[in-house]
Structure formats: structure tokens, C-alpha cells
Amino acid sequence: MARPVAPRDRRGALTAFFATRPKTRLVLLLGAPMLWLVVMYLGSIAVMLLSAFWSVDGFTGKVVQSYSLANFAELFTNPLYGTVALRTLLIAVGVTVIDAVIALPLALYMAKVASPRVRIILVVAVTTPLWASYLVKAYAWRVLLAPNGPIDWVSGGNSPGYGLPATVITLAYLWLPYMIIPVFAGFDRVSDSLFEASFDLGAGAWRTLRSVALPLVFPAIAAGSIFTFSLTLGDYIAVGIVGGKTQMIANVIYGQLVTANDQPLAAALSLIPLAAIVLYLLAMRRTGALENV
Amino acid sequence: MKRRFLALSAGAVALTTAMLFTGCSTSTPSTSSQGAPPPKVAMLQKLGAGEGQLNLVAWAGYAEDGSNDPTVDWVHPFEQQSGCKVNTTIGDTSDAMVQLMRTGQYDGVSASGDATLRLVYAGDVAPVNTKLVPNYATISPFLKDKSWNSVNKQMYGIPHGWGANLLMYNPSVVTPAPDSWSVVFDKSSAYKGKVTAYDSPIYIADAALYLMTKDPSLGIKDPYSLTQKQLDAAVKVLTEQAGNVGEYWADYTKEVQAFESGTSVVGTTWQVIANLVNSDAKVKVDTVVPKEGATGWSDTWMVSAKAKHPNCMYKWMDYITSAKANAQVAEWFGEAPAQTLACKQTSDPAFCTTFHALDSAYASKIHYWTTPQKQCVDGSGKSDCTTYAQWVDAWQKIKG
Known part of the structure; x- marks a missing residue:
């Protein structure tokens, strides 16, 4: 009987130690994650912001650390960047809308209609594609959309081929689970009694959906849209595989960073999607989406 | 046949990456555009014993030791016959290769044409004494004394492939x-x-x-x-x-x-x-x-001016341009070997014909890539x- 007592005593000592030292407790708990967030993540963004003011010596290819606004002037004066940024935003909006339209009925069915067994099957089915590699899925769409491929055959020669529509379709497919899961969770949280009350008061299914369910799950849709929107803004691989000639903003950043070796201009260009996503997050905050993520 | 193409495809991945990331390649800049002659760097006059180590900067696929494909290994045979242990650092781009060579920690590099003259005129690489590289004699003549690998008829490297x-x-x-x-x-x-x-x-x-x-x-x-x-x-x-x-x-x-x-x-x-x-x-x-x-592109092995293991580097340059090794690397990478005798050693007898390895008229039509x-x-x-x-x-x- 004496044996188990000793460790319990020691554990008690440890608890007592931390109970009287809340600051130590907090440091131990949050130290590592905060270090990661502040130093690695925010730190690297700060360095990027800083380097956007630098320039590159054309002869040696070395970064010159003197401050100028030339890169930012380039962003606004070179029409290419505006065009590509706008195109990227439109693709992101398109992908988000498509995903929301697909996710809404599916999530409603999963949360409110399906039996527990079917619900499990559907959750597994929705999340399974996340186990497959991004590249495999993008190349699968490349095969599907090929000129003499399956979609071409099924649609009687009306495949969109490679290009902007193919990019939107592929990205919408890739990010769909990120929309379905939050919307499903959102519907799950809406109590069944609210639906019953609506029906009891004489509202039809359509009216119930529009006036009761949608307002309640809107924050969840907004939460899902943060994923689909931001993931699309940063994508440059899928568009290279199925986009034909299409360039997105990340392709241009990649070209400046890797091909042209112009890190400062690439950093300045990176601020475009960064600004877009910050604005988007601010807008979404008003919907209450951030409490739902 | 299938295996060869597998090898080629892997090589092409390396090549694609290499080219993607730099616009790899080769320059035709002539010396006159640079004005001053390159800094004087001593050339090795006599081959001594190997130093036991060799530090290379290479394009992916140029120094395979079996780690990518167990059957693709020409580094270990070299280590056994020369006693030089090879440490390879992969250079992703010509810019990266130039930076790495400037650290002075490497003995040699497989440089593409847009890197070669930068290295020569910065004094980062030494002229190469081709007499100490027996296999140089049978390198394709149309690759010798070119603007991207020599200055005033002095070779600064041994051609590898193109x-x-x-x-x-x-x-x-x-x-x-x-x-x-x-x-x-x-x-x-x-x-x-x-x-x-x-x-x-x-x-x-x-x-x-x-x-x-x-x-x-x-x-x-x-x-x-x-x-x-x-x-x-x-x-x-x-x-x-x-x-x-x-x-x-x-x-x-x-x-x-x-x-x-x-x-x-x-x-x-x-x-x-x-x-x-x-x-x-x-x-x-x-x-x-x-x-x-x-x-097109053309690559050259060069010796660092600060090489700590110059004898091993000379042994490597001779080895990698030997008929067998040059044939192996050319087939793995998917390019024409610089070594004429390599054409008898390729696993596909038609390899050199396919890649026009011995065709100087074909080679002369190529404008080798260089960074503008x-x-x-x-x-x-x-x-x-x-x-x-x-x-x-x-x-x-x-x-x-």
C-alpha cells in the first residue's frame, strides 16, 4: 500500500507548485505556441513586408537594403499586376460561391435528414479526398478535362478544356470539404425544435430554410468561405496543371521570386493577396464567422 | 528499354527543375565584352595523390550515388578506385551554384554557361590543365575552347554534356x-x-x-x-x-x-x-x-580556385568524362555526352544517334542558353x- 502513495505525493507537490505560480503555468502552457506564432509566423511576414522596400542590384543579383517605394509604384503602374490580381480575386469568389452552393444542401441533408449511419458515411465520403495528394487530384482533373477526355465525351464535345473555367472547377473541387464541414457543423448546431416551431407556425420547407436555417448557418458559410477564398488566392499549382495559359497572382509572385530572383518585388506582390485576405477577414468578422471557424 | 526511359524521365525532372529555376544555361559571351582578363589563378601542374575527400556542387542527376535509384550509381565506383569520398551539394540554380562556389568550401562544380564566366572572371575557378585529364583528348572537338568554357584558348573546365x-x-x-x-x-x-x-x-x-x-x-x-x-x-x-x-x-x-x-x-x-x-x-x-x-544548354565541370582537394577533383573530372561514366550520366540525365567514346558504352546502342552526340554540324546550330x-x-x-x-x-x- 505504501507504493502508490509516493508518486501521488510528488504529483501533489507539482500541483501545489503550479497552483501558486500562475505566471509560470501560463508561460509553460503558451510559450512554445506563442514563440511559433510570433517569431516564425508573424516574424517572417514582417521580414517580407520590410524586404518589399528593398531592391535588387541588376548586375550582381544581390538584394540591396536601401529603402524605396519603387516596388509599390511598380504594383500600381504595371497594368499586368492589376489584371492578374483582379482575375485571381474573381476566381476566388467564383470558387467560394460554387462551394457554398454545393455545400449548403449537402450539409443540410447530412445534419438534419440523414440517419446517423448515412451521416457517418457521408462525413467519411466528404473528408476522404483530403487523404489524397493535391497533385493527384489536380492531375485527375487534367485527365478529365482533356480535349478527348471523359467530360468531353459525356458532354458531347462541350468540355471547357484547359483555361479559366477549368481552374475554377478544379479549385472548387479541391476546397469543397473545407466548406462542407463548417456548414455541416453549423446546421448541426441549429436545434430541431426551431424547425418544428417554424413548421407549426405554418411556414413551408422553403420558407423555413430561407428565414430560419440560412440566417443561423450564415456564419458557418462565411467561416467555410474563409478557407476556400484564402486557399484559392494563394494557389499556383492547380492553375499550372489545368489553367492552360491562365496566370494567377501567385504565379506572378513565383516568377519574380524564383525565375527573376527579384525577392523584393515578389514581397511587394505578396502584399496583394495578404491585403485581400485581411480585408476579407475583417468583413467576415462582422458576420460572426470567426467565432465559428 | 522501359528502364532507360524511367531513368531519362527522372533525369528530365532534374533538368526541368534546373532549367525552370534559372533559365539554366549557357552563355556565348565572348571575352572581349568583359574587358579585363580574368584574375590569375594557379593551374595544377602535376597530379598528386588523392586527398581522400571531394566536395562537389552539381546539378541534380550529375553525381548519382544510388540513393535515388540503387542501380544508378557512378559515385561509389569512383570512391573505390580513387579513394576520394564524394560529398555532393545539389545546386538548384546557376545563381545558387555561383553563391556556393564563392564560399570556397567546394572543390568543383558542374556549371552551366550562364555561371561559367561569372566564376572565371571573379577568380572563383582555376584554369584546368587538360594534360592531367587523359579523357579530355577524346571529348567532342566542337565542345573545346568555346567562349563559355575557355579564355584565350585556356580551358577552364571539362565539357560534360549538352x-x-x-x-x-x-x-x-x-x-x-x-x-x-x-x-x-x-x-x-x-x-x-x-x-x-x-x-x-x-x-x-x-x-x-x-x-x-x-x-x-x-x-x-x-x-x-x-x-x-x-x-x-x-x-x-x-x-x-x-x-x-x-x-x-x-x-x-x-x-x-x-x-x-x-x-x-x-x-x-x-x-x-x-x-x-x-x-x-x-x-x-x-x-x-x-x-x-x-x-540549348551545355555544361562544364570546373575546379575551384580554393579547392582543398584539387587532386581528387582532377580524378573526378577524368572519371566523369570517362566513356562508361559519361554514358551513364548522359542516359540518366537525357543529354548528349561530351565524351565521344561514351557512345560505345550506352545501354541503348542508338543513344548517341538519337541525341546527335557526335554531330558537330548539329551542335553548331545551337545557341546555348545564357542569362541576358x-x-x-x-x-x-x-x-x-x-x-x-x-x-x-x-x-x-x-x-x-
Whole structure:
């Protein structure tokens, strides 16, 4: 009987130690994650912001650390960047809308209609594609959309081929689970009694959906849209595989960073999607989406 | 056969990566454009015993030790016969290679043409005493004493291998067989939506090369030395082409798949890609060096000026250009070997014919890739040329 007592005593000592030292407790708990967030993540963004003011010596290819606004002037004066940024935003909006339209009925069915067994099957089915590699899925769409491929055959020669529509379709497919899961969770949280009350008061299914369910799950849709929107803004691989000639903003950043070796201009260009996503997050905050993520 | 193409494809991945990330390659800058002679660096006069170690900077696929494919290993046999343990650092880009060599921690590098002269004129590499490299004697003569690997007839390296960017087409669609790049430029509307092009700013040189014969009044002498006016003309050609391009390729597998699916029927390519398409036998493709000539790459092994293991490096240069090893690396990478005797050692007896390894007329048509600089790289001594950064901007505008 004496044996188990000793460790319990020691554990008690440890608890007592931390109970009287809340600051130590907090440091131990949050130290590592905060270090990661502040130093690695925010730190690297700060360095990027800083380097956007630098320039590159054309002869040696070395970064010159003197401050100028030339890169930012380039962003606004070179029409290419505006065009590509706008195109990227439109693709992101398109992908988000498509995903929301697909996710809404599916999530409603999963949360409110399906039996527990079917619900499990559907959750597994929705999340399974996340186990497959991004590249495999993008190349699968490349095969599907090929000129003499399956979609071409099924649609009687009306495949969109490679290009902007193919990019939107592929990205919408890739990010769909990120929309379905939050919307499903959102519907799950809406109590069944609210639906019953609506029906009891004489509202039809359509009216119930529009006036009761949608307002309640809107924050969840907004939460899902943060994923689909931001993931699309940063994508440059899928568009290279199925986009034909299409360039997105990340392709241009990649070209400046890797091909042209112009890190400062690439950093300045990176601020475009960064600004877009910050604005988007601010807008979404008003919907209450951030409490739902 | 299948295995060889597997090897080639892996090599091509390395090559694609290499080229993608730099616009790899090779320069024709002549010495006169640089003005002053390169700094004096002592040349090894007598080969001594190996130092037991060798630190290399190499393109992926050039120093395989079996870690990628257990059957692809020419580093271990070298270690056994020379007693030099090889430590390889992969250089992703020519820029990275130059940076690595400037640390002085490496003994040698497999440099592409846009890195070679930078290294020579910065005093980072030493002249090479070719008498100490017996296999140099049988290197293809058309690779010796070239502007990208020598200064005033003094070699600064041992040629390793080279290749050309070809015109590939599907003969069942593209008739008559093209003999000019015009089929992908001003006559590309005939195959609207099925034309492909290499997705890199360096591809602007292909348009410039075409303009050299198409529009002599522009006065383009070298496709890598373009004034703003000449660059604008090349951009105009490429912008017109863009309307007819279905998609660009940067990843070699994408072009293989595009030709096999019929997405593309004509466009620029590498020999290895044509081989892959034909070996899959879904469609048949032909390649040609058009009458205007072609762009391409050529790589050279160089010795660091600060080499701590120079004897091992000389042993390596002799080994890697020996018939057997050069044949292995050429087949793995998918390029023409520099060593003429390598052609008898390739696992595919037709390899050298396929890659035109011994064909000096073919090699002379190639304008080896180089990074455009303000100081024109054509040897004219002028400095009104457009830089690579300008090419990148132009290329992004062409794609829109």
C-alpha cells in the first residue's frame, strides 16, 4: 500500500507548485505556441513586408537594403499586376460561391435528414479526398478535362478544356470539404425544435430554410468561405496543371521570386493577396464567422 | 528499354527543375565584352595523390550515388578506385551554384554557361590543365575552347554534356513536316489552340532566334543580346503566338501528356520528351532542328580556385568524362555526352544517334542558353542590352 502513495505525493507537490505560480503555468502552457506564432509566423511576414522596400542590384543579383517605394509604384503602374490580381480575386469568389452552393444542401441533408449511419458515411465520403495528394487530384482533373477526355465525351464535345473555367472547377473541387464541414457543423448546431416551431407556425420547407436555417448557418458559410477564398488566392499549382495559359497572382509572385530572383518585388506582390485576405477577414468578422471557424 | 526511359524521365525532372529555376544555361559571351582578363589563378601542374575527400556542387542527376535509384550509381565506383569520398551539394540554380562556389568550401562544380564566366572572371575557378585529364583528348572537338568554357584558348573546365531545344510535332496533324520555327510563330494560327511553348522567360530567345532570319533589319546578332527595340519585336511575335497557344509547359510530364492527349500538336521540346512520347506509343511525334537553328544548354565541370582537394577533383573530372561514366550520366540525365567514346558504352546502342552526340554540324546550330545582361553577352562590348529581369517582366506580360 505504501507504493502508490509516493508518486501521488510528488504529483501533489507539482500541483501545489503550479497552483501558486500562475505566471509560470501560463508561460509553460503558451510559450512554445506563442514563440511559433510570433517569431516564425508573424516574424517572417514582417521580414517580407520590410524586404518589399528593398531592391535588387541588376548586375550582381544581390538584394540591396536601401529603402524605396519603387516596388509599390511598380504594383500600381504595371497594368499586368492589376489584371492578374483582379482575375485571381474573381476566381476566388467564383470558387467560394460554387462551394457554398454545393455545400449548403449537402450539409443540410447530412445534419438534419440523414440517419446517423448515412451521416457517418457521408462525413467519411466528404473528408476522404483530403487523404489524397493535391497533385493527384489536380492531375485527375487534367485527365478529365482533356480535349478527348471523359467530360468531353459525356458532354458531347462541350468540355471547357484547359483555361479559366477549368481552374475554377478544379479549385472548387479541391476546397469543397473545407466548406462542407463548417456548414455541416453549423446546421448541426441549429436545434430541431426551431424547425418544428417554424413548421407549426405554418411556414413551408422553403420558407423555413430561407428565414430560419440560412440566417443561423450564415456564419458557418462565411467561416467555410474563409478557407476556400484564402486557399484559392494563394494557389499556383492547380492553375499550372489545368489553367492552360491562365496566370494567377501567385504565379506572378513565383516568377519574380524564383525565375527573376527579384525577392523584393515578389514581397511587394505578396502584399496583394495578404491585403485581400485581411480585408476579407475583417468583413467576415462582422458576420460572426470567426467565432465559428 | 522501359528502364532507360524511367531513368531519362527522372533525369528530365532534374533538368526541368534546373532549367525552370534559372533559365539554366549557357552563355556565348565572348571575352572581349568583359574587358579585363580574368584574375590569375594557379593551374595544377602535376597530379598528386588523392586527398581522400571531394566536395562537389552539381546539378541534380550529375553525381548519382544510388540513393535515388540503387542501380544508378557512378559515385561509389569512383570512391573505390580513387579513394576520394564524394560529398555532393545539389545546386538548384546557376545563381545558387555561383553563391556556393564563392564560399570556397567546394572543390568543383558542374556549371552551366550562364555561371561559367561569372566564376572565371571573379577568380572563383582555376584554369584546368587538360594534360592531367587523359579523357579530355577524346571529348567532342566542337565542345573545346568555346567562349563559355575557355579564355584565350585556356580551358577552364571539362565539357560534360549538352542538348538542344527542338521543334516537336505530331506528323499526323502537322503537314507538311515543318522545317522552320514559323510553324509555332507567325504561322501558328493553322494549329490554333494546339501550339505549345516553353514556359520560361528564356523562351524569348527562341523568338529572337527566329527573328534573326525572319527580320534581319532588326539586327539581332545573338538571341540573348537584345536591345529594348529587339526585345519588343520578340515580345510582339510571342504575344501573337500566345493567342494560338493552348497551354505552356514547364514540367516535362505535362508536355508528354499534352502531346499524347492531343492537347498539343506542335511546339518546342527536348529530345528526352520526344523519346518518352514515342516509347509510350500512344501518338507518334517527330523532332527537327529547324533551319533557323535552335537554343540549348551545355555544361562544364570546373575546379575551384580554393579547392582543398584539387587532386581528387582532377580524378573526378577524368572519371566523369570517362566513356562508361559519361554514358551513364548522359542516359540518366537525357543529354548528349561530351565524351565521344561514351557512345560505345550506352545501354541503348542508338543513344548517341538519337541525341546527335557526335554531330558537330548539329551542335553548331545551337545557341546555348545564357542569362541576358545589360552588358551584352554577344561580345560586341555594348551595354544597351535588356536584362533577365526585363525578360521576366516581358514574359509575364506576354502570358497576361
